[in-house]
Amino acid sequence: MSHSHPELPAPPPLAPGALRVVPLGGLGEVGRNMAVLEHEGRLLIIDCGVLFPEDHQPGVDLILPDFDYIKDRLDDIEAIVLTHGHEDHIGGVPYLLRLRRDIPLVGSQLTLAFIEAKLKEHRITPLTLTVKEGQTEKLGVFDCEFVAVNHSIPDALAVAVTTSAGTVLHTGDFKMDQLPLDGRVTDLRAFARLGEKGVDLFMVDSTNAEVPGFVTNETEIGPVLDSVFDTCEKRIVVASFASHVHRVQQVLNAAHSHGRRVAFVGRSMVRNMGIAAELGYLDVPEGLLIDIKKIDTLRDDQVVLMCTGSQGEPMAALSRIANRDHKVSVGPGDTVILASSLIPGNENSVFRVINGLTRLGARVVHSGNAKVHVSGHASAGELLYCYNILRPKNVMPVHGEVRHLVANGALAVRTGVPPERVVLAEDGFVIDLVDGKASIVGAVPCGYVYVDGSSVGELTDAELKDRRILGEEGFISLFAVIDSGTGKVLAGPEIHARGFAEDEAVFESILPQLTAALEEAASTGSVDTHQLQQVMRRVVGRFVSNRLRRRPMIIPVVVEA
């Protein structure tokens, strides 16, 4: 199991008959999943998702895979296969279709319905090909077979791609719940058949590879919800992911059996559950739903509110309820259930919401105090089954941070995959499958592509650093008008500061010194505007550093008149 160095050469030309795999996102982070397969000059894309920014990326809306590698080869793309309808697998599609609108999208019914609704907002009507588990499709030089997998959204698919170079099996996101709500298990019989024929490269979800054992069955959530509902006197608010159809189904079932009606709260919850119900993925008993506007016609003990915001997102319904900034209010006797995971990095936001709801008097039930959530990704125990059923010739862990990929690779080795057949790659690495052996042959540039307001891919890491400095240290703008003849200060100097603890008056004491320094520098007659600006920056910078112990961004402007 060799861990490759990031300083890799540009890749050599692809050997005839060989297959190339280039991950453009999702290897080194949980999100923006995207892989490009290449064979005989043609490209097949698997997934195209977004990554959500962290706190050290202030102001960023979304992060995309880096399309740089394919932007000159758009016409070579046969299709984009979408394994399932989660944002981290489909959210980048609108941005890719902006580059070429008629790339066909291939996926299951629900997956395509979710991406079509999203593309509608971008005013794009895509070319689509709906596929089902068991189906095979020839996408140019890529023979694809779609395999049912179980995940935290219905209708997820793995895809086996066969070319003359061999067969690649990509799991998408999956787990192996043996008692799923819809009876649609991960198709291990298909995995076994593919394994018998020979899987040359297994690209496999790594998210939970560090977690020992097995994921609890989704069906065990239902009885827990029932028993929580039993103890609720007044309103029940349940927050979960807006795409988790099976979780919502269990909430609907519990509400139904407790004689409560359900209102969906939050734009994405309303939209997605509308789609899921229409396509038959969500079974809604007659008369169960009620419009949020009408809930005040019911008693508190007749209501369940199914809402978004389980990750503490400040603009989502649940945060606003906790801040008393929503038409829905909660108070003593009400119960709020967070039927979701706590995604690492969201702890502060989620606990702020829990504390807010607790302060309002509500009881808060969450995965920390009741079994109201199970993960959607296979744990180590399940991954071991996969490896043993498939016996893949080469393994490439995908979908995870470095620690997850390494842990997944170690599981493969423990089932007998030779360490040199485990490819630990990162975004932009180029992996060639030649004569049945996969190896890293180089790398292509693959950076973070930020969606930031109306700009896509323009924000640089240097500008993000500027933002962090602005946010942590504030800024000072300085300005003065100088008589170009005499060198006297005609107007200013003015100091404007933001983000400081101190009143602006603190800066007044430096003005005489600043004027003197400017006039002294200008009097020599041999300095230009730029140098005078540097004088201002230096005088004020030293003052701020010594007196206030801060290092703000300083923008000096000198005008000679």
Added chain:
Amino acid sequence: MSHSHPELPAPPPLAPGALRVVPLGGLGEVGRNMAVLEHEGRLLIIDCGVLFPEDHQPGVDLILPDFDYIKDRLDDIEAIVLTHGHEDHIGGVPYLLRLRRDIPLVGSQLTLAFIEAKLKEHRITPLTLTVKEGQTEKLGVFDCEFVAVNHSIPDALAVAVTTSAGTVLHTGDFKMDQLPLDGRVTDLRAFARLGEKGVDLFMVDSTNAEVPGFVTNETEIGPVLDSVFDTCEKRIVVASFASHVHRVQQVLNAAHSHGRRVAFVGRSMVRNMGIAAELGYLDVPEGLLIDIKKIDTLRDDQVVLMCTGSQGEPMAALSRIANRDHKVSVGPGDTVILASSLIPGNENSVFRVINGLTRLGARVVHSGNAKVHVSGHASAGELLYCYNILRPKNVMPVHGEVRHLVANGALAVRTGVPPERVVLAEDGFVIDLVDGKASIVGAVPCGYVYVDGSSVGELTDAELKDRRILGEEGFISLFAVIDSGTGKVLAGPEIHARGFAEDEAVFESILPQLTAALEEAASTGSVDTHQLQQVMRRVVGRFVSNRLRRRPMIIPVVVEA
């Protein structure tokens, strides 16, 4: 168990003979713990700690308790009792002593040694009174008895304060490890004796009240460390809290039995372990320690590095090692052990460090994959023991977020404390103990006090919001010189922007429109500088909002010449 409303009146005068308790920090957050007890005009302070800022408080160095309530009564303070030497209990002392230098500090030997070292950096030599478990001291009108408690730092004390109003028992931070490394258990015999005599108000650590069961014994860490050390081929790096003497002791023991020498890395680790060893709290075998500068004289398998940075703090040793920005390097074959908790909110930073170390080839052992950490705070099971042994008349959960305080109160009720005798307070609430009953009688102002560069308590929440806007949206400074006679623009307009994805050139297209708008407004002759500045703000604000979809901070400056 009544949850009080934040809109409380100013407190009434304290009844003669009654006791007043005012928490100035630590109730509603984990940190900046401080309580003020008042009796017959005199004040006793228990702890004075700091809180570390979160991401929505950019640039802030520390957060202090709000001293406003006591700042006019400094001479009434008898003493500050420090329960133990953690920053969230002692870190605010230097700032309080700046207000009155001769307030006596009362605490155990190690606690006082830690605060004295800290005060030395602030050039303050405090008045101190060293106490031991079992000791009683009359601090003015407050009769104090000190009781041994077990925590993740040695020499921690609870304090029982008796006045004519009754007895208050404050646990400080504690757990009930029955096999502690130093044999110094939480003194339940003393708790029982105090309970027999009658504890009128029990102020009790809530941190782990939501966690069911019992904390694993600290001594179980040692064998785990031994077995991890058994598997290490090359260097071992252990990161933990710089005050966790017992954890460090177990690392020293494991190193010693594996024939390795130990180097301390990080300023606070070196300082604290120096103090602990000198005072006899840390037992260092002869010749075990080696200076970090000399480790290259040893083979990799002869070294253990004991360092700070277990929370992913960017400037601490471990982060810098992960970023290859430290004299200590790690690589394939090396093992890094994070023998610490993952404090909520630090996940992103810690996992960034783990991923960085993994990428360098090191194996990373942490509490997620091995039992290398146990908490320092009593879980629900332990708290139940406490309540049953003490049978307190009134309970006031302290040290926690709202959710922790509420969970702790619920435990008290389950052991038979009447719900109306459980005081759920927040920072600034005023609780009077009168005739054996504790109740909330009002509140005093109690805000977050930010240490920010050289300023203490000047930074407002509005300025923090400015910083967040600056960080997320950037800023634009605009400036122009206008002829006050003709209304013509003499110089500028100039646009300077920071924190944008776009090149500054994007703003050039707006300059003609900006000039025109300024001159049109100025030509009316009836507008002042302020109004001209508003014109600039409006024109540029609209452009940025429509074109770039951003809402930066805009600072316009117009000078009339």
